[in-house]
Amino acid sequence: MHEVLHIASGMRLPLVMSVATRAISAPINIWCDYSDLMNVRDSSWITFIASTAQEVYDTIIEAYMVAEDPRVLLPVIVAYDGFWMSHTYEPLYVVDDRSYVRSLVPRRDRVKLDPLKPVTMGSIVGPDWFYEIKYQQVEAMKEAYDIIRDRDRDVGKALGRWYEPVETYNIDDAEIAILTYGGIYGSLLESVDKLRAKGYRVGAIRLRLWRPFPVNELYKAVKGLSTLIVVDRAISYGASVAGPVALEVIATLHRMGAGLDVVNYVAGIGGRPITERDFEGMFELTLKLSRKARELGTLYWGVRGVSYE
Amino acid sequence: MSELRIRGVRDLPREELFAPGHGLCAGCTAGTVVRHLLKVTGRNTVIVNATGCVEVSTTMYPYTSWRVPWIHVAFENAAAVASGIDAAFRVLARKGLVDPSREIKIVVLAGDGGTYDIGLQSLSGMLERGHKVMYVLYDNEAYMNTGIQRSGSTPLHSWTTTTPIGKVLRGKLQVKKPITDIVAAHRIPYVATANIAYPIDMDQKLARGLAVDGPSFIHILQPCPTGWRFDPRYGIKIGKLAIETAMWVNWEMMEGDFRVTTRVPRRKHVKHYLTLQGRFKGLTEEEIEEIQRHVDMEVERINRIVGEEVIGPLVE
Numbered sequence: 064m065h066e067v068l069h070i071a072s073g074m075r076l077p078l079v080m081s082v083a084t085r086a087i088s089a090p091i092n093i094w095c096d097y098s099d100l101m102n103v104r105d106s107s108w109i110t111f112i113a114s115t116a117q118e119v120y121d122t123i124i125e126a127y128m129v130a131e132d133p134r135v136l137l138p139v140i141v142a143y144d145g146f147w148m149s150h151t152y153e154p155l156y157v158v159d160d161r162s163y164v165r166s167l168v169p170r171r172d173r174v175k176l177d178p179l180k181p182v183t184m185g186s187i188v189g190p191d192w193f194y195e196i197k198y199q200q201v202e203a204m205k206e207a208y209d210i211i212r213d214r215d216r217d218v219g220k221a222l223g224r225w226y227e228p229v230e231t232y233n234i235d236d237a238e239i240a241i242l243t244y245g246g247i248y249g250s251l252l253e254s255v256d257k258l259r260a261k262g263y264r265v266g267a268i269r270l271r272l273w274r275p276f277p278v279n280e281l282y283k284a285v286k287g288l289s290t291l292i293v294v295d296r297a298i299s300y301g302a303s304v305a306g307p308v309a310l311e312v313i314a315t316l317h318r319m320g321a322g323l324d325v326v327n328y329v330a331g332i333g334g335r336p337i338t339e340r341d342f343e344g345m346f347e348l349t350l351k352l353s354r355k356a357r358e359l360g361t362l363y364w365g366v367r368g369v370s371y372e
Numbered sequence: 373m374s375e376l377r378i379r380g381v382r383d384l385p386r387e388e389l390f391a392p393g394h395g396l397c398a399g400c401t402a403g404t405v406v407r408h409l410l411k412v413t414g415r416n417t418v419i420v421n422a423t424g425c426v427e428v429s430t431t432m433y434p435y436t437s438w439r440v441p442w443i444h445v446a447f448e449n450a451a452a453v454a455s456g457i458d459a460a461f462r463v464l465a466r467k468g469l470v471d472p473s474r475e476i477k478i479v480v481l482a483g484d485g486g487t488y489d490i491g492l493q494s495l496s497g498m499l500e501r502g503h504k505v506m507y508v509l510y511d512n513e514a515y516m517n518t519g520i521q522r523s524g525s526t527p528l529h530s531w532t533t534t535t536p537i538g539k540v541l542r543g544k545l546q547v548k549k550p551i552t553d554i555v556a557a558h559r560i561p562y563v564a565t566a567n568i569a570y571p572i573d574m575d576q577k578l579a580r581g582l583a584v585d586g587p588s589f590i591h592i593l594q595p596c597p598t599g600w601r602f603d604p605r606y607g608i609k610i611g612k613l614a615i616e617t618a619m620w621v622n623w624e625m626m627e628g629d630f631r632v633t634t635r636v637p638r639r640k641h642v643k644h645y646l647t648l649q650g651r652f653k654g655l656t657e658e659e660i661e662e663i664q665r666h667v668d669m670e671v672e673r674i675n676r677i678v679g680e681e682v683i684g685p686l687v688e
Contacts (some may be wrong), residue, residue, distance in 0.1 A: 184444070
């Protein structure tokens with residue numbers, strides 16, 4: 064279905080799709096990692112990654128508010144852990160009054176297939192116009208960022224739950240932080256508490272918005288850190304840094320001139336559980352390896368037969 | 373929906389909903405198919421076009437040849453898009469956002485590549501779900517748009533760029549996939565085959581397809597000067613010969629009732645059809661006879677279904 068994702072965004076269709084992320088064959092595997100989501104990184108879909116069932120619900124409402132904004136008109140993915148979040152139970156507040164939810168997303172008139180006003184949609188575009196049309200998507204994605212920030216606030220006011228593109232935990236005095244995304248953030252918070260109890264000055268960062276990438280928010284979050292550990296849940300085979308989010312984080316921090324070490328772990332591939340203990344292990348290995356951890360590019364956590372010590 | 377009565381060309385509206393200035397090849401009969409199609413459907417229509425010749429030749433941005441709403445999404449999913457439009461209109465009507473009395477007609481237009489091969493599963497899904505969509509297949513028997521590669525529709529021993537006629541290969545090794553039989557096996561209300569050389573028969577079938585309550589499928593043989601390698605003036609002549617040799621049979625099936633609409637009392641040998649086209653150049657007598665045997669078997673099968681000799685014996 065990869066092809067139609069590009070078509071949906073190229074036709075500027077304000078769709079909303081929730082994605083229970085899953086490993087990709089072969090071998091066939093129906094458990095969680097983020098290979099499918101990271102594969103569609105460049106398809107021009109606004110992409111949220113939620114970490115609780117409640118956040119999935121709230122973000123889907125927000126997603127319609129963003130997608131249908133005439134300044135945006137891009138499709139939105141609301142991603143979350145397949146199996147871990149899609150096939151397990153969590154308590155959830157649901158808005159009783161559906162008309163209240165509808166009132167948050169105004170009905171807007173837009174171009175449609177109407178015989179009274181015929182339009183041609185999805186025509187062929189040659190080299191003389193294609194670039195300009197695709198550049199409009201670049202602009203729309205840029206524009207979407209501030210609109211998402213506004214809608215974050217609207218959702219907070221309307222539903223009483225507040226979200227940020229980049230969330231942090233115990234970051235203010237931290238020297239080292241661990242950044243990840245999706246449902247495992249809850250486990251990360253637990254392990255930060257445990258590491259704090261052992262005396263480490265450690266914090267946690269969660270990436271909630273993947274596209275458009277929250278450049279300034281990330282920069283703000285990591286300022287003052289000496290090392291950032293990025294735990295990725297997908298592999299970009301043969302890449303300089305194999306974790307897609309780590310690659311983006313390194314590019315962003317280089318661009319912003321932030322001089323800190325970024326260490327990349329890949330973990331949880333094909334539904335391999337990532338527990339508090341795993342985060343602690345990655346943290347301890349990073350300390351032990353020191354500079355070498357960065358130079359390795361990517362460390363594949365928990366894979367049999369691979370050791371970095 | 374009431375059916376448009378067509379007994380002759382004078383019954384067709386003069387209004388042209390397919391604008392001139394498109395980029396189809398000289399002598400291309402796909403343009404003729406579209407022109408007739410829109411005369412039968414009228415303005416109150418949404419066209420869903422699969423990727424193919426008609427799509428690329430009629431919508432070169434910033435121009436369009438379509439005076440009705442038109443959408444193209446991808447090669448494989450025209451029937452799925454049409455299903456979505458059908459479902460969307462129902463929802464909009466239920467919500468009072470579209471007047472249900474407008475009865476907007478939804479028509480898929482797809483070539484053989486987008487139907488026989490790439491779009492087969494979306495087509496089958498649309499038929500099985502029973503969407504009220506008319507699917508029009510313009511069949512030029514290969515991927516003409518991309519440079520004449522074989523498709524599931526390419527007939528036996530036909531040359532294409534991927535099935536050359538030479539020492540190793542003798543054109544396409546397989547016979548044409550019976551797509552209309554496959555569609556008919558879905559038990560939809562109306563299935564028909566048509567031929568651009570018999571426009572009134574074709575237009576009547578398009579009108580019937582629009583009038584039924586449910587999916588309909590119109591399969592039109594569309595001679596292609598570029599891919600079939602013939603002089604652009606011969607498109608209609610070749611269409612006629614396809615019928616006269618029974619390489620093509622015009623039939624329809626309304627609610628399971630099978631009828632041949634163009635009877636052929638005396639049949640010509642397939643060589644009359646084949647020799648006008650460069651794509652069959654270089655075939656041996658034996659290979660031509662092999663094609664003839666396949667046609668003979670098909671004629672026998674059709675006559676058996678109808679229960680009388682609607683396609684006559686080989687005479688010349």
